[in-house]
Amino acid sequence: MEVSALSKRFPGKRGTPEKAVLDNVSFRVDDGEFVTLIGPSGSGKTTLFHLIGGLELPTSGDILLHGRSTVGARGHIAYMPQQASLMPWLTVSANIELSLTIAGLGKREARGLARDWLARIGLDAAADQYPDVLSGGMQQRVSFLRALLSPQRLMCLDEPFSALDALTRQHMQAWLLSLWESNRRSVLFVTHSIEEALLLSDRILVMSAAPASIVREVAVPFPRPRSEALWSDAAFIRLKQELYDMLRPDAARG
Numbered sequence: 001m002e003v004s005a006l007s008k009r010f011p012g013k014r015g016t017p018e019k020a021v022l023d024n025v026s027f028r029v030d031d032g033e034f035v036t037l038i039g040p041s042g043s044g045k046t047t048l049f050h051l052i053g054g055l056e057l058p059t060s061g062d063i064l065l066h067g068r069s070t071v072g073a074r075g076h077i078a079y080m081p082q083q084a085s086l087m088p089w090l091t092v093s094a095n096i097e098l099s100l101t102i103a104g105l106g107k108r109e110a111r112g113l114a115r116d117w118l119a120r121i122g123l124d125a126a127a128d129q130y131p132d133v134l135s136g137g138m139q140q141r142v143s144f145l146r147a148l149l150s151p152q153r154l155m156c157l158d159e160p161f162s163a164l165d166a167l168t169r170q171h172m173q174a175w176l177l178s179l180w181e182s183n184r185r186s187v188l189f190v191t192h193s194i195e196e197a198l199l200l201s202d203r204i205l206v207m208s209a210a211p212a213s214i215v216r217e218v219a220v221p222f223p224r225p226r227s228e229a230l231w232s233d234a235a236f237i238r239l240k241q242e243l244y245d246m247l248r249p250d251a252a253r254g
């Protein structure tokens, strides 16, 4: 995916001035790459996802997938939101089967694939249960699996672990890391956590405060497969401090 000179301004409501949220944002996500956007709260990360997902139109600029503009078009990306947003009236397995059948698989094939994958992520016992009896971490795993199995090659994950407690979040990061490393998809990830970004990503894009642009790009040098042991690595700690300094409110403004 290539995001090219993207800007977004929202009209002001009831006489208030218009709001510039994104200003000339450009970056790319290559095939099989894990790219993370990190930036201050309110810098426009979710707005950027809405533009990429075709839910909003940019004021100017373009979004290209495999060289073709997808501005305003839906269905081109797999999306995992902050809350798992599973269909409460469908079982866990049926939630996954539904996205597979929408993607064109036959019912029987979808059922087989859903069961197979639920077993691979340790949730086979939950296949016939309804989402509301699952813990937050389990629901997020199902939600991630749904995005992973959808046919779009780019997955956009919007702070997927922000609603989880610290320990579950750490487990989920390790889980996502091992699953992604064995099944590489192109990922655009949003997080507020510098450690999470460093652990998971190939590249980190640092956004400024709104109107946001990409102010820095950091290539994450740690070899894969990675593990949480990285957290105590001296180079990890150094890079974490550098990113922290870039994101300080005074630095992020300019």
Ligand SMILES: Nc1ncnc2c1ncn2[C@@H]1O[C@H](COP(=O)(O)OP(=O)(O)OP(=O)(O)O)[C@@H](O)[C@H]1O
Residues within 6 Å of the ligand: 010, 011, 019, 021, 040, 041, 042, 043, 044, 045, 046, 047, 048, 210
């Ligand atoms: N439809 C809209 N109309 C007017 N302003 C909007 C609209 N949608 C978003 N905004 C504004 O755009 C700014 C960026 O919001 P957005 O949710 O994209 O930020 P964010 O970086 O995802 O924030 P956070 O990190 O806190 O989730 C905010 O000031 C928000 O109020």
